[in-house]
């Protein structure tokens with residue numbers, strides 16, 4: 259079923275890109291595997307996927323330890339300072355940096371294991387959950403701080419749209435994130451490149467691609483509905 263879902267997705271992504279004049283190669287698919295066991299992840303791996311994401315450190319860490327070394331792991335959920343040390347030795351990307359204090363801790367922990375970790379700044383575009391993402395006016399401060407880091411490179415912005423069926427609202431929120439990205443290009447430095455826009459989940463990735471997504475984070479449309487909501 260996973261292979262079939264991936265074939266359908268691949269075709270759908272191509273069509274969406276063709277219709278909006280984008281190259282499908284610009285859109286990276288990240289398979290979000292939360293709640294799914296390792297066998298399921300391996301099925302997607304065998305179908306060719308290499309980019310996988312989780313939203314909880316305690317679920318990501320054991321999966322990172324057991325699954326193949328060439329998987330590129332993305333932490334897409336909220337991070338906490340005391341959990342960053344568990345990620346630093348293996349994670350490749352963290353999409354959800356929303357405060358300077360997380361960058362500070364990440365720099366320290368990544369230095370100890372001699373790694374470079376790629377991050378995105380998560381911005382609260384829905385205006386709802388205050389915990390997920392920084393406010394747009396905080397982006398400049400975070401990027402300014404990040405410019406001085408050696409173990410962390412910033413690659414763009416991440417956002418989650420409101421839980422709404424109003425597609426115009428979702429589009430507006432994604433567009434806002436793209437414009438914020440464009441505005442903050444002036445902060446680009448050696449270790450800061452704002453090329454990536456991580457937007458779009460199973461219900462809204464078509465809108466996200468039309469609005470410039472370079473990373474789409476999909477769970478349900480690859481693996482089916484999750485048994486419980488997390």
Ligand SMILES: *Cc1c(COP(=O)(O)O)cnc(C)c1O
Pocket residue numbers: 290292313334335459460461475476477478479
């Ligand atoms: C679960 C999750 C996704 C994927 O959600 P689906 O709707 O199943 O595609 C994407 N991003 C984050 C941050 C998630 O927690």
